[in-house]
Amino acid sequence: MNAVRGIISTAPEIFLLLSMALGTVLGRIKIHGFSLGTTACTLIVAVLIGQLGGTGLIAVLIFAFFGLDPGTASGLAAGALTQSSVIGTASGALAQLGLPEDVLEHQEANIAAGHAVTYVLGYILTLIYVPLLAPKMMRIDLKVEAKKLEARR
Numbered sequence: 044m045n046a047v048r049g050i051i052s053t054a055p056e057i058f059l060l061l062s063m064a065l066g067t068v069l070g071r072i073k074i075h076g077f078s079l080g081t082t083a084c085t086l087i088v089a090v091l092i093g094q095l096g097g098t099g100l101i102a103v104l105i106f107a108f109f110g111l112d113p114g115t116a117s118g119l120a121a122g123a124l125t126q127s128s129v130i131g132t133a134s135g136a137l138a139q140l141g142l143p144e145d146v147l148e149h150q151e152a153n154i155a156a157g158h159a160v161t162y163v164l165g166y167i168l169t170l171i172y173v174p175l176l177a178p179k180m181m182r183i184d185l186k187v188e189a190k191k192l193e194a195r196r
Contacts, residue, residue, distance in 0.1 A: 063108075085109075086119070117157065118157020122160060129158075
């Protein structure tokens, strides 16, 4: 895990490219004629990679790379990372740009829409990742660790 954190801090662009590559490959896979698509799979991969360390900025950059406007990119990142505080931060940043009122309202609506679309997915993936995937990646047994903590009381 320390190696992953080291890579994230020294070369975060690796994870940007990894998210896009894996998302593209996974998005092309069809199961019984159904596919999530490359955009959705890139989002899922970015959320999972985002759980490895402080890669929230990379998620926003991924969305911006796909040509999304700042409001939509911020909203998607807020939902995917389950960080509702990004909504306020993004709204405040947009308000300081001196945009025309109608453009500002449109961008703020895009923040809310992007958040609404991805929050549930980000939340569900986090609920799956924390108890199921993370312990396996860290090679720990949660039941054993919980018993150790109880024994210390």
